[in-house]
Amino acid sequence: MIMPDKGNVEGLVGYARRNFMVPIPQFPTWDAFNAFLEEQCRKRQCDRLRGESETIGERLLRDLAAMQSLPASPFDACDQASARVTAQSLVRYKTNDYSVPVAYGHQDVWVRGYVDKVVIGCRGEVIARHPRSWDREDVIFDPVHYLPLIERKINALDQAAPLQGWDLPEEFATLCRLMEGRMAKHGRREYVQVLRLLESFDMAWPGDRTRTMSGSTMKIEIPIPNMISLGGIKAYTDSDYYDRDSKDPVKRFHRGHHNMTAEEREKAAAAINENMKDEDEKTRKIANKILGAATARIMFEPVADIGDAAAWNIRTKELDVLTGATEFSLQVDVSAENEENKAVAKKLAQSVLDDCKGASVGE
Numbered sequence: 588m589i590m591p592d593k594g595n596v597e598g599l600v601g602y603a604r605r606n607f608m609v610p611i612p613q614f615p616t617w618d619a620f621n622a623f624l625e626e627q628c629r630k631r632q633c634d635r636l637r638g639e640s641e642t643i644g645e646r647l648l649r650d651l652a653a654m655q656s657l658p659a660s661p662f663d664a665c666d667q668a669s670a671r672v673t674a675q676s677l678v679r680y681k682t683n684d685y686s687v688p689v690a691y692g693h694q695d696v697w698v699r700g701y702v703d704k705v706v707i708g709c710r711g712e713v714i715a716r717h718p719r720s721w722d723r724e725d726v727i728f729d730p731v732h733y734l735p736l737i738e739r740k741i742n743a744l745d746q747a748a749p750l751q752g753w754d755l756p757e758e759f760a761t762l763c764r765l766m767e768g769r770m771a772k773h774g775r776r777e778y779v780q781v782l783r784l785l786e787s788f789d790m791a792w793p794g795d796r797t798r799t800m801s802g803s804t805m806k807i808e809i810p811i812p813n814m815i816s817l818g819g820i821k822a823y824t825d826s827d828y829y830d831r832d833s834k835d836p837v838k839r840f841h842r843g844h845h846n847m848t849a850e851e852r853e854k855a856a857a858a859i860n861e862n863m864k865d866e867d868e869k870t871r872k873i874a875n876k877i878l879g880a881a882t883a884r885i886m887f888e889p890v891a892d893i894g895d896a897a898a899w900n901i902r903t904k905e906l907d908v909l910t911g912a913t914e915f916s917l918q919v920d921v922s923a924e925n926e927e928n929k930a931v932a933k934k935l936a937q938s939v940l941d942d943c944k945g946a947s948v949g950e
Contacts, residue, residue: 603627617703666700670707676732678707678715683725686732686749687715731785738779741772787938815931816918817939837896840909844887844898890929893936899929906932910940 607627614620632644639646670678672691677684680698685705687696691714699706700719705727707715717727728749737744744750762781766774890897894910905918906929917939919932 663699664701665706668698668700669695670698671695677726680705682723683720683727685715685717686726686728688732689736731782734779734783734786738776738783741776741779744775744779787935813921814918815921815935817915817935836909836912840896840898840907840914841889844889844896844900844907846887888929890933893933894940897933897936899932901925904928904932906936908936908940915939 603624607624612620612623614623632647633642635642641649668680670680672678672687672694673684674692676687676689676692678687678696678698680700685707687707687709691709694709696707696709696714699708703719705717705719706713707717715729715732717729720727730750730753733747733749737747737750759782763775763778766778768774770777886900886902888899888901890899890906893906894908896909897906899906903918904920904925905916907916908914915936917932917935919928919935921931922928
């Protein structure tokens with residue numbers, strides 16, 4: 588077995604430290620630091636060492652041809668340990684404590700410590716992620732982990748240590764004051780239930796998209812805010828225009844969420860002209876123009892594996908979902924990409940379905 592040249596390898600580490608990290612550089616993230624080191628190493632491939640006729644890069648290509656392929660899965664560069672969750676829903680790793688959801692109290696867990704993060708899991712499931720602390724005797728909380736307990740012991744809302752210093756948008760404080768002022772203790776519990784949505788959904792993020800607004804003398808860029816909205820969950824009562832007599836909700840749903848064919852558009856145009864025959868020519872043209880704009884392009888995309896039937900409205904960015912005799916809609920506008928909006932809506936819809944299992948309409 589051929590062993591690597593230990594001295595040479597250690598010498599290269601020293602070379603990299605002296606040439607790439609003096610003076611000491613600063614980076615916002617580890618990924619940025621690694622990208623910088625990779626760039627410096629690639630630049631060095633153009634160098635030619637003393638006594639060699641080829642550059643470092645050329646010699647590397649010859650070596651790569653003789654090397655074995657890399658493993659299919661990359662090496663997980665982390666320290667692995669086992670631990671047990673305490674009564675305070677904390678896991679000890681090295682000299683610090685990291686929180687996990689209260690549902691995992693007193694259970695055995697595994698811990699993976701990376702240079703910048705700590706990942707905690709129970710059996711085959713990841714249950715917590717934290718930035719790694721390199722201090723000693725530090726306690727790192729995720730406030731969301733403790734919300735189920737706070738909901739049961741609502742008087743602890745203002746004093747609970749895991750919630751201290753939680754940097755929430757000011758709208759949350761306003762909501763808390765309003766709900767507490769109107770419903771007293773019950774309002775505080777309702778507020779915690781709002782916070783518990785963060786168990787399923789990430790905090791809303793500011794929009795980074797803009798649209799151009801044109802005036803008579805100028806053009807300005809207007810931010811497009813991100814938006815996620817859940818419509819009411821209600822009984823499906825749509826008596827679809829094309830299938831009024833059908834008693835099958837799925838069939839009616841599909842008929843109400845299909846893209847009009849050319850023949851159907853012609854029939855609709857004929858119906859408009861018939862109903863507006865007493866109107867002037869200009870009004871009829873406007874009505875037909877509106878019909879053409881609304882039906883000339885694909886509006887609905889069927890979405891599989893959600894409820895009994897689901898359809899994505901490209902124009903309004905809404906996902907309509909039918910489950911049993913119940914329907915709801917989700918509007919998602921967080922990206923300029925249609926597929927990304929649809930994927931987020933599908934994920935949220937599945938969360939709604941999971942949370943509503945066994946519940947009746949109106950509960």
